[in-house]
Amino acid sequence: xxVKCDVYIETPERGGVFVAGRVxxxxxxxxxxxxxxxxxxxxxxxxxxxxxxxxxxxxxxxxGVRAREWHTLTLHIHGHLASGMLNGYPLWKDVxxxxxxxxxxxxxxxSFELAQFDNFSVDAS
Numbered sequence: 001x002x003v004k005c006d007v008y009i010e011t012p013e014r015g016g017v018f019v020a021g022r023v024x025x026x027x028x029x030x031x032x033x034x035x036x037x038x039x040x041x042x043x044x045x046x047x048x049x050x051x052x053x054x055x056x057x058x059x060x061x062x063x064g065v066r067a068r069e070w071h072t073l074t075l076h077i078h079g080h081l082a083s084g085m086l087n088g089y090p091l092w093k094d095v096x097x098x099x100x101x102x103x104x105x106x107x108x109x110x111s112f113e114l115a116q117f118d119n120f121s122v123d124a125s
Contacts, residue, residue, distance in 0.1 A: 002123040003075045003105045008116035009042045012067040016041040016110035017117075019073045020052075021082075022103035034099050038075045038084045039110070042067035046091060048084065050098050052108075058095050070118075 001021050009015040016039055023035035033052040040046045046063040050056035063086055065071055074085040083093035105122040109115045 001077050001105070001125075003121075004072065004123075005107050005120040006070055006072050006118040007040070007107075008070050008118075009040075009065070009067040010114040010116070011042060013042055015067050015113050015115065017073075017115045018106075018108055018110070019075050020106040020108075021075055021077045022097070022100050023052075023106045024100050024103050026104065026106075033106075035103050035106070036075065036077060036082055036095075036097055036099075038073055040065040040071065040073060040086065041110070046084075046086070048082070048092060048095050054110075056098075058098075059092050061092065063091060072119075 003019045003021050005019050007017045018037045018039045020035050020037040025033045037049045048059040076083045080097050082095045082097050084091050107117050
């Protein structure tokens with residue numbers, strides 16, 4: 001599957017957004033959601049986690065993302081491996097996906113801060 005979305009972080013220095021796939025829950029129990037979450041933060045870092053609370057970190061590094069600029073996040077999940085792209089360029093690859101082989105696609109922020117999302121798409125193939 002591929003999840004793609006243009007993102008705009010409005011909170012400088014501490015803002016963050018994600019695109020996700022294979023998310024196992026929504027609604028009230030969302031805080032305990034598991035899946036594969038591709039995060040970017042306004043401090044110029046990124047993270048790949050297996051849970052919404054970011055306790056299970058699979059990969060992290062520098063992205064160069066800043067607040068108040070549009071960026072395109074792309075999350076590819078194929079079988080047990082995942083990769084992520086930022087603005088059309090590979091940012092990380094070959095992350096082993098733990099957990100469910102099915103679930104929802106999702107977008108969101110790290111702590112209910114302001115962000116904008118546009119051109120959200122999911123390709124299940």
